[in-house]
Amino acid sequence: MTDTAKPRIEEVARVAGVSKSTVSRVINGEQYVSARARNAVHEAIAQLGYSPNQAARSLAGNRANAIALVVSEQGSRVLSDPFFASVLRGVHAELTGRRIQLLLMMSQPADNIDLVAYLSGGHVDGALLVSLHGADPLVAMLTGIRLPVVACGRPLGGSVPFVDADNFNGGLEAGRHLVSLGRRRVATIAGPRDMAVGMDRLSGWRRAMSEARLADDLVQEADFTPESGARAMASLLEREPELDAVFVAADIMALGALQVLHARGLRVPSDVAIVGFDDSVLASTATPPLTTVRQDVEQLGRTMTWRLLAELAGEPDLPPSLLLPTSLVHRASA
Amino acid sequence: MTDTAKPRIEEVARVAGVSKSTVSRVINGEQYVSARARNAVHEAIAQLGYSPNQAARSLAGNRANAIALVVSEQGSRVLSDPFFASVLRGVHAELTGRRIQLLLMMSQPADNIDLVAYLSGGHVDGALLVSLHGADPLVAMLTGIRLPVVACGRPLGGSVPFVDADNFNGGLEAGRHLVSLGRRRVATIAGPRDMAVGMDRLSGWRRAMSEARLADDLVQEADFTPESGARAMASLLEREPELDAVFVAADIMALGALQVLHARGLRVPSDVAIVGFDDSVLASTATPPLTTVRQDVEQLGRTMTWRLLAELAGEPDLPPSLLLPTSLVHRASA
DNA sequence: GGGCCCGCAGAAAGCGATCTCGGAAACTGT
DNA sequence: ACAGTTTCCGAGATCGCTTTCTGCGGGCCC
Secondary structure (H helix, E strand, O other), X not given: OOOOOOOOHHHHHHHHOOOHHHHHHHHOOOOOOOHHHHHHHHHHXXXXXXXXXXXXHHHHHOOOOEEEEEEEOOOOOHHHOHXXXXXXXXXXXXXXXXXXXXXXXEEOHHHHHHHHHHHHOOOOOEEEEEOOOOOOHHHHHHHHOOOOXXXXXXXXXXXXXXXXXXXXXXXXXXXXXXXXXXXXXXXXXXXXXXXXXXXXXXXXXXXHHHHOXXXXXXXXXXXXXXXXXXXXXXXXXXXXXXXXXXXXXXXHHHHHHHHHHHHOOOOOOOOOEEEEXXXXXXXXXXXXXXXXXXXXXXXXXXXXXXXXXXXXXXXXXXXXXXXXXXXXXXXXXX | OOOOOOOOHHHHHHHHOOOHHHHHHHHXXXXXXXXXXXXXXXXXXXXXXXXXXXXXXXXXXXXXXXXXXXXXXOOOOHHHOHHHHHHHHHHHHHHOOOOXXXXXXXXXXXXXXXXXXXXXXXXXXXXXXXXXXXXXHHHHHHHHOOXXXXXXXXXXXXXXXEEEEOHHHHHHHHHHHHHHOOOOOEEEEEOOOOOHHHHXXXXXXXXXXXXXXXXXXXXXXXXXXXXXXXXXXXXXXXXOOOOOEEEEOOHHHHHHHHHHHHHOOOOOOOOOEEEEEEOXXXXXXXXXXXXXXXXXXXXXXXXXXXXXXXXXXXOOXXXXXXXXXXXXXXXXXX
C-alpha cells in the first residue's frame, strides 16, 4: 500500500502536476505561487507523507537550518544544574515550529579549537553560549569567525550580545528584604569572582547594604555547589558568629549553607534569615522552604533564542543585550 | 593572510596534490591509501583549516551522521530532572570523537506524527528515547519506520532495545537494608504504575519484604515529584502511623516525604528510616543526607549510545537490552 | 495595438561531499 | 618473463534540494 521508499521532491512535483521549483517555493513559503499550485502541492505532500531532506536543503541553500547550544563546561557540572534544564526548555520552546534543529555541543577548553573549527564550518547558523566563565577565550574565538552568537548571562570578557536576568536588581531586592526584616548583620555568599552573575548579584546586595548604612564586609565567595556553600557559611560564622541574615547567590549553595546552620543548631529564619537566588525546585523543597529571588530561566532561554534568530533573519536595530526582570518569592526562610 | 572563504575538499586535494577521492578516503579512514598520500592530505587539511561540510557528507553518504535524543515529555518536567542531565552527559561523552551530532527533540503527544515524519525523513540515523511513559504510542510508531532506537529504561509496551539500571535489584537491596536495620513495618513510595522503573523497584522491594516475611501492603504510588512524594508519605502515615521505614523510589520524592516527616515531628532515621533511589545531588544535600540506591546514570547514557552506535555500525549479536548494576550508598537517613 | 511590467512557472546549474568504476602500479608465484 | 593479485588512485556520476534565469501569458498605459 504505502511506498517503502521515502518520496523526494520530484515525486511531489509529479503528483501535484508542477515542477520541483514550484514545490520548493511552496515549502519555503515564497511568494509568486498561485493558490491553485499551492494547494495541489500541499495535497501531494500530505498524500505522500513527504518531508524534505535537511541535508540537501542545507547544502543547496547554503545555510544549516540548525543552531548550536554550546555548553562551556568546566568539569561538566553545568548539566546537572536545573538552571540549564530550564534554559534548554526555553530554547526548545522558541524553536518549535520553525524548522531549525538544535545541536548540543560541549566544550572542554582542550578542544576549543576543534569546536571553533566545527562551528565555523558552516554546520550551524548561529550559536547559543551557556555558562561562560570569566574571560572565556571561546568568546573571542567565536566573534573572530563572525558567527552570530548570543550568550546566556553577561560574559565578563569580550562583548557579545547576551541575555541575562537582572542580577543586580535581584541582589538589591534580596538585601533590602533582609534589611526590612530588621536584620542588621547581613552576610552574603557570592558566586565566583570570574562570573558576572556572581558579581552582579553581589553588587546589588552591596547597594542594599549601603542604602541601609550597614556594613558590607561579610562576603564569602563560593562556586555554585552545595559543598562550597557549606564551606562559605562555616567561614562566615567563624568571622561573625552574630550574623543574623545571609543572601546566598544561588539556591543550590543555600542548601549547603542550611546544612551548616542546622548542624550548629542555628534556626532559620529566627536566628539567621536566608534568601536564595533562582527559585529552582530546590528552593521550595528545602527545609525550611527558601525565600528566594525568582528569575524566569525558561524565559531566558526563549529570549536568547529569539534574539539569535532575529539576528539571523537580518532584523535591524536589535538591542545588543537584554535584561529580564527578577522578583522576590516569599517563603519561610526569610 | 588567511583565506576568508572556507576551503572545500577540492582545495585540499589541490594542495595535497591528490584527487578529491583520495582526500575523502583519508577523511573517512578507509584503507588502500598510501602513507605518502595520507600525510600529504593531513598536512593540507591542517594548513587550510579544513572541516568537511556535514550537509554534503550526509547527502552524498546517505546517512545523517546524527542521532536524535527524543525526550517524551509530559508537561516538560523531564528536563528539570538531574537524572536527565546526567544521561545527557553520558550520551555526549560517548559521542565525542566520532563525528556524530546530537539533535535534541521533544515530543508532545500532540505532534508525535510530525516527530515520526521527521525521524523517518532520514535526518538522523537513530534515536535515543528518554522518559517513556506506559505504552507510549511513539515506540510503536518508531519501530514501524524501522529506525534504530534504544530506550532509556525499560518501556512497558512494545519491545525496543533498552538500557536500564537494575531497578529490581536496587529495590531489593533497599528493602533488605531496611529489614537488616530491624525495621518491621516497612512502607514504600513507588513510582507511577505506568513506568517500568517504578514497577521494577517496587517488585524488588516486595521481594525483600517476602524474604523477611513482612507485610508488603504499605505501598503508595507517586509521580516523581517532591509534592507527590509528600502526599504519598502523608497518606502512608495515615494508614499506618506506626511505620518505621520507607523505601522511596526516587530521591526527589524522598525530599517531599522528608518534609512531611519533619512537619509531623518524626525523626529520621530514629523514628522512620528512609532509603531513596538515584543518589542524585539531592540525596547528599538533604537533611539528613539520604541513604539511597546509587545508579550510574551517566553510564546509562553512555551505554545507550554505545548500543545504538553499535547497531548502526551493523555489529552482529547485540544484546537487545542491558541492565546496569546498582549499589546502596549508606548515609544518615537509614 | 505595441510595449511594459507583473505574477507565475519550469529548466537547469549548482551546493560539496561520497562512491562506483575502471585503470595503473607494485607484488606475487611459477 | 608473464599472468594474476593486491594495492592505490582519479574521473565522474550522484545525492535531493535551492536558486538563478528565462519565458510566457495577460492587464495596463499611451
